[in-house]
Amino acid sequence: MLFWILVAVLTAVVAVILLYPLLRGAKAAENIRAGEAAVYRDQLRELDRDLSGGLITPEEADYARAEIGRRLIAVSADEPVETPKPARHHRFTEACVLLVLPVLGLCLYLATGRPDLPSQPLEARLENPGNDVAVLITKAERHLAEKPDDGKGWDVLAPIYFRTMRVNDAQVAYRNAIRLLGPSPVRLDGLAETLMAVSDGVVTEEARQVLEQSLTLEPDNPRARFYIALSSEQAGRRDEARQAFEALAKQSPPDAPWLPLVNQHIAMNGANSAAPGANSAAPGANSAAPGANSAAPGNPTQQDVAAAETMNAGDRQQMIRGMVESLDAKLSADPNNFEGWMRLVRSYAVLNDRDRAAGALKRGLAAFPPAGEQGRQLLALARELGIATEGMAQ
Helix, strand or coil, X not given: CHHHHHHHHHHHHHHHHHHHHHHCHHHHHHHHHHHHHHHHHHHHHHHHHHHHCCCCCHXXXXXXXXXXXXXXXXXXXXXXCCCCCCCCCCHHHHHHHHHHHHHHHHHHHHHHCCCXXXXXXXXXXXXXXXXXXXXXXXXXXXXHHHCCCCHHHHHHHHHHHHHCCCHHHHHHHHHHHHHHHCCCHHHHHHHHHHHHHHCCCCCCHHHHHHHHHHHHHCCCCHHHHHHHHHHHHHCCCHHHHHHHHHHHHHHCCCCCCCHHHHHHHHHHCCXXXXXXXXXXXXXXXXXXXXXXXXXXXXXXXXXXXXXXXXXXXXXXXXXXXXXXXXXXXXXXXXXXXXXXXXXHHHHHHHCCCHHHHHHHHHHHHHHCCCCCHHHHHHHHHHXXXXXXXXXXXX
């Protein structure tokens, strides 16, 4: 009932505000003419005072009095001689404001609103939060304020804090969950990511120690291994970082979603002697395949690797691209090198050149048909790298 009273009061206030200019329009015009005449009469009286005080000469007073009188006559002539008509009302506009607008607003509310929905104070919303994340967080915080030793509550709240970018609260929640429930790879990884978020993406020493503790509980934890390798890269230990990323790529399944990012970091930190931007034991490589040998075309020399380590990132990327193009040219001259096609497809994918990677795959399949073992390995590598293989499997 209170809601409808408020609606009625607000409707009346808005109607008065809209009607006021319409009701005072004619009267305002009359007031303007009367005001002008009063101003001119005041000027005449002021002129007489100035003349009596000797501030102006009689000639100046006569000239000013004539000008003021002319203006006063002009204003008086504009006034209607006949009896003034009653002010004209805007009947249609007034009816629209008083009737149509409130009725239209009421119809819209009944169509889109929920007048039957009861009021729901905060306590009621906390009892039934639905999908409201803010209410869910408030409910969890109230519960933990009453029971701060509820480890499961902190465990649930920590990732929610992190997803809503409340990283400082997430850090506290993760630490409480670890203290009360004990460390686990998921909790330790979450704490490490929170510490990195606080430090703007830098893997701090504390975060690295947390990740190393996570690896003691789960040695094959790809998230922890990735961030540890990233910490080596950020610290400038490029060889150590590359080896860590290559080991992660070797252990990852072919369809792992993080594998393209890992390959990108391998290329950024300088490829090893097996291939530009890829490790020699990458999925799908077969050292016993026909045409594979230690002097396969496109392999960088030890001098190339040493030179790459002294370059900046841009020069190193240009050097890698040059080696890939050199490998491409040699395979065009001698296509019977299966290992070379594997390296070429992977290298173009790491360089994010998808069109050339698809072209290299097509040419490799021309030399090693999909029906054979080598062709199937090329197709498996393409799927691993996210390269389209439609129409190539026949």
